[in-house]
Amino acid sequence: MLKENLQKLSEAVGVSGGEKEIRQLIRELVGEKLAELTTDPMGNLSGVLRGTGAVPGFRVMVAAHMDETGFMVSNVGENGMISVLPVGPLDMRYLITARVHVGEKKQNGVLLWPPIHKSNGQNAVPGVETVQIDVGADGKGGVSASPGDRVGLIGAYAEMGAGLVRGKAFNGRAGCAALIGLIDALIAAPLPYDVHFAFTAQEMIGARGARVAAHRIDPQAAFVLRGTEANDLPRPDNDDSVAVIRLGGGPAITINDPTFMADRRLVAHLREVAESDNVPYQIDARENGVIGGGLVSFARAGVPVGVIGLPVRYMSSPNGLLNLSDLENTIRLLHGALAALRPETLEN
Amino acid sequence: MTLKFDLKTHLTALSETHAPSGYEDQARAVVAAAWHPLVDRMDTGRMGSLVGYKYGEMPAPRRRIMLSAHIDEIGMIVTKIEKGFLKVARLGGTDWRTILGLPVRVHTQSGPLLGVVGTYPLFDLNGGAASTFPTEAAIFIDVGLPAEEAAAKVRVGDIVTMDAPVFPLAGEKLAGKAFDDRASVAAVTACLNYLQGRRHQWDVLAVATVQEETGLAGALNEAYRLQPDLAIAIDVGFAAQPGVQSNFQPGKGPVLSLGANFHPALCNQILEAAKRIEMTLDLEPVPANSGTDAWAIQISREGIPSALLNLIIRNMHSTVETLDLRDVDRCGRLMAEFIAGLDANTMQSIVWE
Secondary structure, three states: OOOHHHHHHOOOOOEOEEHHHHHHHHHHHOOOOOOEEEEEOOOOOEEOOOOOOOOOEEEEEEEEEEOEEEEEEEEEEEEEEEEEEEEEEOOOOOOOEEEEEEEOOEEEEOOOOOOOOOOOOOOOOOOHHHEEEEEEOOHHOOHHHOOOOEEEEEOOOOOOOOEEEEEEHHHHHHHHHHHHHHHHHHHHHHOOHHHHHHEEEEOOOOHHHHHHHHHHHHHOEEEEEEEEEEEOOOOEEEEEEOOOOOOOOOEEEEEEEEOOOOOOOHHHHHHHHHHHHHHHHHHEEOOOOOOOHHHHHOOOOOEEEEEEEEEEEEEOOOOEEHHHHHHHHHHHHHHHHHHHHHHHOOOO | OOOOOOOOHHHHHHOOOEEEOOOOOHHHHHHHHHHHHOOOEEOOOOOOOOOEOOOOOOOOOOOOOEEEOOOOEEEEEEEEOOOOOEEEEEEEOOOOOOOOEEEEEEEEEEEEEEEEOOOHHHOOOHHHOOEEEOOOOHHHHEEEOOHHHHHHHOOOEEEEEOOOEEEEEOOOOEEEHHHHHHHHHHHHHHHHHHHHOOOOOEEEEEEEOOOOOOHHHHHHHHHHHOOOOEEEEEEEOOOEEEOEEEOOOOOOOEEEEEEEOOOOHHHHHHHHHHHHHHOOOOEEEOOOOOHHHHHOOOOOOOOEEEEEEEEEOOOOOOOOEEEEEEHHHHHHHHHHHHHHHHOOOOOOOOOOO
């Protein structure tokens, strides 16, 4: 189930601010399992899994973002070529001849690139403003999209050897798959308190959805899942100058980003649970990009946040690599952390 | 006459086959299966080029025309296995800039492994390096296996190809890999298919050549062995797009090249054939080296009058080479019309003043 869900989640389109397709898919996958399934004014999808009520008044939020980076159509030329604006931080090195879905009708398109015979020696990575998308139309009339429509990247989802999968948008969707997996685990063994699930919008353009979801849910604590760049790549021997997060090394308990410190009590709690439950884990203190946890912590009068990173290699490309064992261990870690969490965990 | 076979299916099979220069076996098998019902016999040259012979009606010794399109594609070859990651060198003109983050297949002794072309994440690089493409030294193939397993499965010398299914665009346009030059091979197949319903005097030697991307070797060898009277090479030509000066776009028919590589009388007769079937045939001046099979064929033995037909594509040497299927069909139809017009006296008109 986890693998099937992950593939569907990875392949769905959901560029920040245009999360309709991915939101509909998650609604379908979650079904009746969550109560009060709601889409809020930001486009976040959230619902609650009721506990036994043995710890009354305690509310915890778990969140993962459903949006992904991509483009927005800025102009359609008379010749049918499409110009675009960036949505979220794009690594153009990975998008030179990308295949894309244009607009809600998902018209197939490709990014133009001058052949090597004509462009040899051009070593500067081109800016998004130079991108031209070709849908094969002979003129403007053959393009179904218009300015403002989103353009989603297409990956080549596949199961590889050694428990790895390849695909796009794992940055958010791996966390979505973990949360959906967690729902089943919690239904089998209910917690003494309510857990609010939030599949958030607009993470890639500033984690805006998560903040609004946190305000609405008003939790006493939150756990945020996200992809984190696995950089266990070939390096010279004895080169330990770069902090490394390994694919298959387990969930990465995250300490900070450039704008935010994860709650140290929740960091300690996650570590203790990982140790006692024998879940392999890593510590991520690399300040690797702004993460959704930051804005959750700013909601209302402040929310203690723990962040768990799912290691993904080539995360900003349409073909990231994810180790399914990391996904399973993330569910285990989060499950264990929720099961052991009590209001007292946050007192000191 | 209508095509009996489905050109799109044929081209898709050709494109999705994995066969870089020097390792053309899979492509040759696809071509052989397609040509089998369309020719009188086939053989394979010493270097691996496939020849289909479709005999004409004139009394022996019959004149022969060679149609040359190459079946190899650009690719990579494993040079080193470093902590489970594969370092590779290029086979032909692979453009490193276009393949980062794209899926590949590594062809090992025990079968293909799926992989991705990897490089270092931006946050591991300093600001300057992030704005330029990684150098060859910072690019590797990731098959996702632990180091020991990768080392056990992959050998230095294994080949790597892009894993890019054909991607349909609007109308009859298709994007995909290896349309350079298997789209031209498909045009030759279309020609053979059109000739099923026509009478022709000359023998047709349909040749799927090898190792074009690494130096025209297949065409050179087969022109020598077959000694044709005339030759037409079919290859891809540049479409106009940002960064490329060209007068051509996909969908407007094949383009005929003019220049020192081509016999003017032969070119004129191809233009006349186009007129007979009311087909537009634009012209592309090529002053010297055409960089195609025609360049090698022309100087084989005592010299072979040669011509070049181009299928116009965008994004050449990428996994989204983009063409219009109608051009492939038109090119096949034009060659069939030209071939049907060849007779016992044709060579007397392929002369200089």
